[in-house]
Amino acid sequence: MPRARLQTLTEQMFYTLLCLDTECCGIDILDRVPEMTGGRVRVGSGTLYTLLEQFLEEGFIRETRVEGRRRSYILTASGREVLEREYRRIIRQAEDYRRIFGKEDTK
Amino acid sequence: MKDKKRQYEIYSFLDYDGLAAHFGRMSEKGWLFEGSGPFYRIYSRVEPKRRSFYISYFPKASEFDPGLGEEQQEFADFCRRTGWRLAGTAAQMQVFYNESENPVPIETDPALEVETINRAAWKSYLPTHLFLLAVAIFELLTMGWRLFTDAVDFLSRASSLFTVTTAVILLAVSLVEMTSYFLWLRRARKAARVGEWTPSVSHRRFQKAFLAVLLVDLAVYLIDMAVSGNRLLLAAMLLMTSLILVSVLVTLGVKALMKRLGVPGRVNRTVTFLTAVVLSVVIVSFSVFTLVGFSDRLPWLHDAGGVPLELSELCGGEEGDMYTVTRRDGSLLMTRLESYQRPDRSTWHSDETLEYTVYASRFPALTDLAIRKLLEKNMKDGIEDGYLYIDHYEPVDPSPWHAHRAYRRLISWMSDGEEAEYMSCWFLDYGGMVVSLKLGSEPTPEQMDLIAQRLGNVKGD
Numbered sequence: 001m002p003r004a005r006l007q008t009l010t011e012q013m014f015y016t017l018l019c020l021d022t023e024c025c026g027i028d029i030l031d032r033v034p035e036m037t038g039g040r041v042r043v044g045s046g047t048l049y050t051l052l053e054q055f056l057e058e059g060f061i062r063e064t065r066v067e068g069r070r071r072s073y074i075l076t077a078s079g080r081e082v083l084e085r086e087y088r089r090i091i092r093q094a095e096d097y098r099r100i101f102g103k104e105d106t107k
Numbered sequence: 108m109k110d111k112k113r114q115y116e117i118y119s120f121l122d123y124d125g126l127a128a129h130f131g132r133m134s135e136k137g138w139l140f141e142g143s144g145p146f147y148r149i150y151s152r153v154e155p156k157r158r159s160f161y162i163s164y165f166p167k168a169s170e171f172d173p174g175l176g177e178e179q180q181e182f183a184d185f186c187r188r189t190g191w192r193l194a195g196t197a198a199q200m201q202v203f204y205n206e207s208e209n210p211v212p213i214e215t216d217p218a219l220e221v222e223t224i225n226r227a228a229w230k231s232y233l234p235t236h237l238f239l240l241a242v243a244i245f246e247l248l249t250m251g252w253r254l255f256t257d258a259v260d261f262l263s264r265a266s267s268l269f270t271v272t273t274a275v276i277l278l279a280v281s282l283v284e285m286t287s288y289f290l291w292l293r294r295a296r297k298a299a300r301v302g303e304w305t306p307s308v309s310h311r312r313f314q315k316a317f318l319a320v321l322l323v324d325l326a327v328y329l330i331d332m333a334v335s336g337n338r339l340l341l342a343a344m345l346l347m348t349s350l351i352l353v354s355v356l357v358t359l360g361v362k363a364l365m366k367r368l369g370v371p372g373r374v375n376r377t378v379t380f381l382t383a384v385v386l387s388v389v390i391v392s393f394s395v396f397t398l399v400g401f402s403d404r405l406p407w408l409h410d411a412g413g414v415p416l417e418l419s420e421l422c423g424g425e426e427g428d429m430y431t432v433t434r435r436d437g438s439l440l441m442t443r444l445e446s447y448q449r450p451d452r453s454t455w456h457s458d459e460t461l462e463y464t465v466y467a468s469r470f471p472a473l474t475d476l477a478i479r480k481l482l483e484k485n486m487k488d489g490i491e492d493g494y495l496y497i498d499h500y501e502p503v504d505p506s507p508w509h510a511h512r513a514y515r516r517l518i519s520w521m522s523d524g525e526e527a528e529y530m531s532c533w534f535l536d537y538g539g540m541v542v543s544l545k546l547g548s549e550p551t552p553e554q555m556d557l558i559a560q561r562l563g564n565v566k567g568d
Binding site: 027042044045051069070071 | 163185
């Protein structure tokens with residue numbers, strides 16, 4: 001069964017939304033995500049473009065400024081809620097892991 | 108030295124990996140993709156270099172757009188930030204290249220890429236193939252109906268085989284393309300759910316084979332018409348083909364001109380569509396009112412020269428001006444020669460007429476089918492106003508005709524059929540040839556001999 005759209009966030013979705021906690025131009029997210037993750041996560045330019053379109057459509061972000069072709073966005077309350085939900089899911093996963101393997105196994 | 112190059116290339120919509128690799132090879136040879144023409148791709152000369160190419164799709168783009176829209180430019184800006192430069196576009200397809208080693212791909216989420224490709228596919232690729240499929244099915248049903256209702260006419264027309272084979276090729280192309288697309292989509296969505304990528308699909312061999320078959324089909328059709336003697340129909344067909352080609356070029360020209368003038372995509376699409384409709388109506392009207400008449404009438408205006416039997420020969424050398432019409436048609440399966448001859452009564456006072464159609468085939472099963480279908484078609488017995496109406500062909504003695512089988516038309520309006528009268532119409536089976544014959548009077552044995560020799564290819568004594 002296909003995954004419900006944007007019910008759980010991929011890492012790329014998660015970090016894109018995270019970047020938009022402060023107003024940010026779409027194109028700058030391409031640099032900020034690798035900075036934020038030490039290069040572990042990279043978002044392709046096409047993927048980011050589609051993600052921003054989807055987030056706008058879902059109301060997770062809103063457009064704040066348009067300068068020529070540069071558009072800036074910021075997280076909405078709904079987007080914040082999605083991020084929060086995803087964070088809690090990750091925490092629960094981590095807790096489940098610790099319960100099984102113990103704290104000392106985490107690196 | 109030329110700085111631009113145009114090439115005809117076959118790549119399917121789904122073969123984006125193959126196409127990217129091809130652009131890479133071209134780049135190493137010093138040619139960079141720039142854009143697409145109606146039937147070709149355009150390359151411009153660049154420094155020969157190893158470059159990475161990425162085919163991306165932008166579903167909102169249209170082949171009617173005068174250039175990159177704001178959103179597509181924004182997309183290109185995003186890509187430029189990661190080192191990807193836009194080489195050119197073709198409808199929804201965007202070709203990017205990157206000169207750095209191991210660049211971050213444009214698409215890093217397989218699920219998003221699959222859905223983007225799917226949205227782009229529904230914009231023009233899938234509708235085009237659905238349209239081709241519908242046309243092919245319609246043509247095959249029409250041809251099937253013709254085969255069912257008039258098999259002899261169907262088999263003895265060069266256009267029938269051409270239409271059927273072309274429709275089969277179209278059907279195969281659209282089915283292969285769409286089936287493989289939906290199979291790919293299913294596989295790609297399944298793989299994307301676990302974060303995996305699915306390779307693109309190539310049909311280059313199929314597409315080349317289909318194109319070759321289509322060209323052979325066209326060549327056979329033209330040869331068929333030339334060999335079967337129907338030069339006028341051949342000329343009509345070539346004229347039609349030229350008209351269609353001109354109308355396609357005019358439509359494409361209108362589209363290209365409006366793009367160059369910066370006309371918005373929607374306006375361009377509407378005007379181009381209307382141009383295509385108007386030109387199609389003009390061509391269809393032209394073909395209906397002139398070419399159909401041309402093909403039906405002009406071949407009939409031939410004189411009898413070259414026909415196997417002339418009325419004057421049948422009348423024992425009696426000569427005079429004749430009104431003669433002749434028509435030839437045929438396919439690889441069966442040829443047909445029709446001739447109608449009567450005296451021009453202002454100079455030749457005779458009631459004799461000679462009307463015949465000779466069907467010939469190398470395949471005995473087809474001449475067998477032909478005579479069966481002719482008998483079926485001419486079986487018009489029935490009951491009308493309480494009277495039994497008889498009108499059919501009855502087996503008669505074939506020996507006077509030197510034929511394998513002979514049938515003669517019998518007509519009666521009487522209830523018991525006793526007053527039935529034979530008409531001077533016959534179907535004669537000469538093995539590889541079937542002759543449908545209609546005479547102005549009862550033939551003499553000498554005339555029957557002559558007819559057998561000339562129309563049935565029976566050797567004389």
